[in-house]
Amino acid sequence: MSEVKDTQGQLWEVFIQTKKGLPFKHFGSVHAYDKEMAIQNARDLYTRRGEGRGMWVVPADAIVAVDSTDDESFFDPSDDKVYRHPTFYELPDGLKNM
Amino acid sequence: MDNLSLSKFCIRLGDNCLILAHRQSELCSHGPFLEEDIAQINLGLDLLGQAEALLIYAAKLEGGTRTADDLAFRRPERQFHNFMLTEQPNTDFAFVIVRQYIMSLYLLKTYQALSTVEDETLSGIALKALKELTYHERHFSMWLKRLGDGTEESHERTQTAINELWMFVGELYEEDAIDLMAQKASFAPTGAEMKTFLMEQINAKFTESTLKVPESVYMTTGSKNGIHTEYLGFLLTEMQYLQRAYPDAKW
């Protein structure tokens, strides 16, 4: 097997339904290496004080995001990630403190 | 069961939860990543809650002046009755997972029996604990699979942990006079039932995780008579320090 990289796992977004009949709400994110762990980590972090009935965890990069439902340029496939990606900033070598 | 015997039974179970909870609590801020730190603390808190409830009941049953805190913080080494497995140190993450996995199975089976007894205090404690332990077993067996069937290093470390901890498993299904009384009152499974349950679960999970049960190993014994490994003394020195250093103080 190829050399395994040391990472903090993947980012997963957590949605919780606090009471039956209510919609699922976005609560935040957790890191995990697979879906079984993601569910457990999300439970430990977000339902410590009994906040949940149902829960979804979704890999963050599976989420498709748009800024505004009104915009003419509604959907841009090259910019559909849920969070910012600073890949278009050219940062000089030797840059400190960033 | 008479009150004195029942209190001894509760102290044994309470001690198991207490010492296990203490070992868990040592892991705080040492986790391999933050989410796991939180998970382990969660599990430790559950065990501590069970320990407290059991020791409070044990003190009550004794009928004397001892409180749960007296039981936890003022008894010397030779009066503790936790299994030696519970006091084994957090050598590495594999040792933690193996120790906790096996103890979770034991506690699950124990609380299952207690959840149906007529003694409402005990059945109440057991019903709550059962929900918690179901989750503990799931968490630890999740890690057992990932460590056993992860990398070569994780597999080796986990097999080493199993090999070194195996000698402490025999105590989990031993029987003495108190155990037989508890079984007669339907408070506990027989030693044979516990052994069968443990081995069935462990064999299945270890196989799934590409791990092996060690071949006939010497099984240690003695914790029900207050015989422990050298680790307990150090653990208690730390745990009991404040109460011993300031015997008149209330905290």
Next chain:
Amino acid sequence: MGAEELDVLFQERIDANDKIEPRDNMPEEYRKHLIRQMSQHAHSEVIGMQPEGNWITRAPSLRAKKILLAKVQDEAGHGLYLYSATETLGITRDELIEKLHAGKAKYASIFNYPALTWADMGAIGWLVDGAAITNQVSLQKTSYGPYARAMVKICKEESFHQRQGYEIIASMAAGTEEQKEMAQDALNRFWWPSLMMFGPHDSDSPRSGNAMKWKIKRESNDVLRKRFIDKTVSQVELIGLTVPDKDLKWNEKEQSYDFGAIDWDEFWAVIKGGGPCNIKRLKHHKKAHTDGEWVRKAAAAYAQKHSKK
């Protein structure tokens, strides 16, 4: 639309108290400032687990042990909420940890002081968390959406921490002579560092200008510090302890306390690495990280092997 026009529109949104969300246009400086502030806030929660965790195994009663464990677990959770919020700005958890280890990201200086006695558990919960609450309540109105939401969640959980801390100190102050001495000693050691948590005078803080302009920061360091002192002095006096400040005096006209000079030399020295525990805190974090490498790799390897299932 040019960068300048975008910046103008951005400032208009800020001035109108709009919430900025992850994908919204924002000046690069705003984003960098937030990454630095939020990640340092997150690191503080995590590093804070060390001094607070120092007494878990020696907690003097079952109840005290339970409560302290729950509190430290909360701190870890707060760290996670904040890492989550920071990651929305296009930086990964791995990078955040790298920066902490490389000394490029800091954490609250208060955690570079040692937790020497059980009374310190009280002082930390009461004063350190108390100061943090004063700051975090103000941050609930910060302009960046994910940060504000994290602050709301954290504030809800934080008041339990402060009560826990105060209860410890109060019961010791009413206990044996040795306990009372221990409580006063903890107060003596944590009072001034807690005041320093609010940072330098705003006139000495280079980033304050932008932080206020962009409504990342809603109130000045000095205002928050004064608010904390005014809240806390009566709490000290109520339990028969003494604030270690000979210049502390009620100002009738201002309806507020005048207080003594903060030792800014100590403040800057500790920030720059010259505190009692700076080396220890980072070493501990690095060791946990290094020790955990094989575990993380095992989890990743297992996920790879079983990804088809």
